[in-house]
Amino acid sequence: MLGTLAGLKKTYPDAHCELDHTDAFTLLVATVLSAQSTDVGVNKATPGLFARFPDPRALASADVAEVERLIGTIGMFRQKSKRIVELAKLLMERHGGLVPASLEALVLLPGVGRKTANVVLGVWFKAPVGVVVDTHVQRLTQRLGWTKQDTPEKIELELMKKVPRADWDLVSHLLIFHGRRTCTARKPACDRCEVSAMCPVAGNAENVGRKHF
Ligand code: SF4
Structure with a gap:
């Protein structure tokens, strides 16, 4: 197994998370949006979303209908729109607008399961717990x-x-x-x-x- 891992490292020296993001917040939201959707599809929608709502404070006070329009090309966009606005509200209420760097706190946020939490902890915080x-x-x-x-x-x-x-x-x-x-x-x-x-x-x-x- 470790030999195969070494072979993959050699083949893909630039392997990385393919969801476009600029900080922990945009990575967290993009990862929530990627459930049952492709990274390519999410990457097409998020520039418009983050241009309009660049941080938790902005997204927390967003009109869900506007968010729906911005991410309407992503599967389950209605459900996901509600979820990310709620997520931003909880980031403001519980974490001062910051993305927490712990699995326990992340999985209490809407739409965030262990997999999404692991993505954020591994990719952004460089501290994977799984x-x-x-x-x-x-x-x-x-x-x-x-x-x-x-x-x-x-x-x-x-x-x-x-x-x-x-x-x-x-x-x-x-x-x-x-x-x-x-x-x-x-x-x-x-x-x-x-x-x-x-x-x-x-x-x-x-x-x-x-x-x-
Ligand atoms: S593509 Fe490579 S890793 Fe996948 S099944 Fe074929 S030989 Fe195995």
């Missing part, structure tokens, strides 16, 4: 034989045991980069995969690790 397991991470860890688990929670615990803590943030970005560019859900490109020599399902992966959640 590993982000999204659909790509789930599929790739199963294909690569890193886990036999099939829920994000159990896969995260296994990764936290196996991956050196210093790589907890990076490992997700590496797997997501590889999952988007090469090891896609429907057509994994095993013939041009840089880590195929270490992959137990190389050439026969189409039905392994497909989405269950």
